[in-house]
């Protein structure tokens with residue numbers, strides 16, 4: 001019942017008290033306030049202060065919390081928070097209470113050894129029943145509060161106080177819905193893959209394609225990959241989604257390489273994928289058994305992922321690279337642009353982010369960035385691809401003035417279904433065949449007869 005370290009209710013006792021008190025409040029039509037104090041800021045100090053001092057700090061936070069809450073508050077400890085439930089309060093009391101708490105946490109704390117530490121815990125608040133759904137059902141109310149606590153990292157934007165307002169609730173509900181639906185998306189056949197051609201800007205020849213996954217949900221419609229990839233990462237289904245994309249890409253290689261044996265595919269990988277030894281082993285297995293050379297696969301990771309997860313990413317990338325797969329650094333220039341990555345990671349290609357290409361003619365800085373990245377890639381013996389080419393002028397300047405030979409973008413092709421891509425590759429190889437025969441005829445007129 002009681003958390004022995006902090007002398008307040010444990011998690012289950014707290015929520016059972018909350019339930020009783022909430023039901024009582026509903027009968028009398030009273031409002032209540034829920035406040036959570038996230039103590040991750042103390043846990044993070046574990047590597048620099050002793051365990052006793054961590055306990056001291058937590059107890060101190062509880063004392064400050066208690067001292068600044070109305071006396072009817074019930075306190076309890078959860079995994080990452082100290083929770084308070086304050087029955088019969090008015091919405092007007094909220095600001096005052098939060099302000100008092102924030103002021104109190106501004107003060108430094110002195111450890112028993114005299115050392116001063118500053119801890120600024122995050123505060124989360126919700127008014128009950130307020131805007132919560134199914135207010136007559138305390139279990140649903142508690143679930144919504146738990147979701148709010150669980151999702152606070154997603155709302156992170158440097159603020160120290162989050163209130164569960166309508167906007168936040170609708171944001172959370174949308175994500176909760178996506179999380180629930182995406183888990184079934186693959187099994188229900190709602191995913192498919194489009195391919196955006198990578199093009200040789202000099203002659204518009206398609207040299208390969210980037211796999212871009214799509215989710216068409218019967219309930220939500222077409223969901224933006226930027227949104228659902230993040231949720232797939234959060235819910236842990238990104239690995240099976242990525243293997244699905246890889247399998248689809250292998251099917252494309254089977255058909256495309258019949259016409260062009262140099263055709264390659266690019267596949268995006270996220271942090272969770274690249275960090276997992278199990279996942280990398282699965283990739284290796286798929287690539288080895290694909291019947292195609294490993295060099296036909298190029299895996300893309302973003303600069304941000306490469307930096308934030310450097311140690312683990314490096315290991316995974318090295319394994320793929322030693323197998324013969326290519327590695328590309330995606331969205332180059334948008335992360336922290338840590339240039340030492342270029343020598344530390346086993347890279348083959350830099351992909352210039354589309355924001356620079358899009359602004360090339362409006363910003364002197366952006367065109368210089370494109371120029372510099374191309375020069376940098378050449379100096380480091382890396383391939384370079386410009387993304388987001390939308391106009392002929394951009395393509396022209398990239399190839400003529402900036403020396404960037406390869407590109408992707410709506411100017412050449414939007415992401416398309418393999419059914420539309422394959423005829424393009426086939427037609428291209430047909431042209432190549434004709435050209436080869438023409439060249440051979442000029443070189444060997446005796447065999448082919450005279451060419452006029």
Ligand code: C2E
Nearest residue numbers: 211212213225226229245268269270388389390408409410
């Ligand atoms: P990305 O890897 O940078 O992919 C390029 C994005 O730019 C694609 O958006 C593509 O449709 C879009 N794009 C291509 N050409 C142009 C252009 O000329 N102008 C503009 N404005 N945009 C262009 P999409 O397909 O919406 O994908 C967004 C992001 O979602 C991707 O960015 C990638 O980070 C992620 N993503 C998509 N498919 C996958 C996947 O299978 N696995 C993983 N892990 N991430 C994926």
Ligand code: CA
Nearest residue numbers: 210268300330
């Ligand atoms: Ca990409």
Ligand code: CA
Nearest residue numbers: 330331351387
């Ligand atoms: Ca990109």
